[in-house]
Amino acid sequence: MTKPMTKTQLVAALAEEMGADKKTAGAALDAITGLITKEVAGGGAVTLPGVGKFYCRERPERMVRNPATGEQIKKDADKVVKITLAKALKDSVNV
Structure with missing residues (x-):
């Protein structure tokens, strides 16, 4: 790589x-x-033709585990940026 x-x-x-x-x-x-x-x-989305779509997604409140202690803790709802790749970009990688 x-x-x-x-x-x-x-x-x-x-x-x-x-x-x-x-x-x-x-x-x-x-x-x-x-x-x-x-x-x-x-809260909007942007599409770059040939690259993909950038958007924000809300994640609900959930239980997560502290890897150091193994303790279960509640994580508040939050937002995360996601990218959906365009088919053209995916196809260009797998030529």
């Missing part, structure tokens, strides 16, 4: 694909990240 691409590497690759400078590509990446974060935090 290779190391994940860093933000610097992603910005450089994006700049090359766009034919723009790294500052513009970095601003575009930050804008997209900010928009996705704002929309999902507000």
Whole structure:
């Protein structure tokens, strides 16, 4: 397994694909990240065609186990971000 691409590497690759400078590509990446974060935090969903759908899901209150002590404790209801991958992305991995 290779190391994940860093933000610097992603910005450089994006700049090359766009034919723009790294500052513009970095601003575009930050804008997209900010928009996705704002929309999902507000309870909405964002679909990136060819990548997937980002959305927030509520988890109910439940019982969990402390792995150190084995004690059962009640965990309050919370929210979690989920990503459903697009079929195109899944298919591109299994070529």
